[in-house]
Amino acid sequence: MLELVFTRRFAMAHRLIHGSSEVCATPHGHNEEVKIYLKPMHPQSLDGKMNVVAPFHKAKGTWHRFIDNSVDHAFQLAENDPLVDWFVQNEPRRLSKLLITPGDPTTELLACLFMSKLNNFLSAEQSGLYCEQIEILETPTNTVRFTGNPLEFIPNIRPPEQCWWQRADMSISDLKS
Numbered sequence: 001m002l003e004l005v006f007t008r009r010f011a012m013a014h015r016l017i018h019g020s021s022e023v024c025a026t027p028h029g030h031n032e033e034v035k036i037y038l039k040p041m042h043p044q045s046l047d048g049k050m051n052v053v054a055p056f057h058k059a060k061g062t063w064h065r066f067i068d069n070s071v072d073h074a075f076q077l078a079e080n081d082p083l084v085d086w087f088v089q090n091e092p093r094r095l096s097k098l099l100i101t102p103g104d105p106t107t108e109l110l111a112c113l114f115m116s117k118l119n120n121f122l123s124a125e126q127s128g129l130y131c132e133q134i135e136i137l138e139t140p141t142n143t144v145r146f147t148g149n150p151l152e153f154i155p156n157i158r159p160p161e162q163c164w165w166q167r168a169d170m171s172i173s174d175l176k177s
């Protein structure tokens with residue numbers, strides 16, 4: 001089976017407030033890498049002319065725009081983190097750079113949210129591709145890999161239309177900014 005694999009880097013900050021790691025309750029940042037593995041929905045042999053599964057720029061274009069313009073330098077916060085309200089009150093112009101998650105923004109959750117978002121992009125573009133696996137390197141020594149249906153792993157607390165990871169747009173929260 002032929003598979004396309006793309007890697008993108010991004011800077012981020014987050015904090016984990018629900019007790020998994022005391023040091024991570026202080027806002028801190030990482031330079032992370034996200035690696036996506038794309039497969040054709042209907043695999044075919046190469047055609048003897050173009051010989052591509054899909055042109056790279058078509059397969060990765062929207063995803064890389066999302067990572068570069070929305071995710072890069074975003075501050076990832078749990079939706080019940082009091083810092084969200086702080087930004088609403090004090091720096092509303094920065095709300096578009098808050099990435100809001102149902103519970104702590106761990107790398108496990110991000111992997112599931114990102115795969116869901118990516119599959120919405122690929123489906124909306126009728127690319128004929130789907131993301132079969134995703135890896136996020138949070139640090140050089142910690143990686144999370146996910147395969148499967150992300151919606152079975154994401155805490156499901158709101159209707160789909162109120163979940164940014166289920167929309168094929170550039171949003172990273174459901175805040176009104």
Ligand SMILES: Nc1nc2c(c(=O)[nH]1)N=C([C@H](O)[C@H](O)COP(=O)(O)OP(=O)(O)OP(=O)(O)O)CN2
Binds near residue numbers: 024107141
């Ligand atoms: N299961 C998870 N555990 C932790 C996560 C996570 O996303 N999922 N995240 C963190 C923190 O973000 C922390 O900053 C990174 O973890 P840590 O192991 O402290 O990172 P190091 O680079 O210091 O790793 P070393 O290889 O031990 O130097 C914590 N836990």
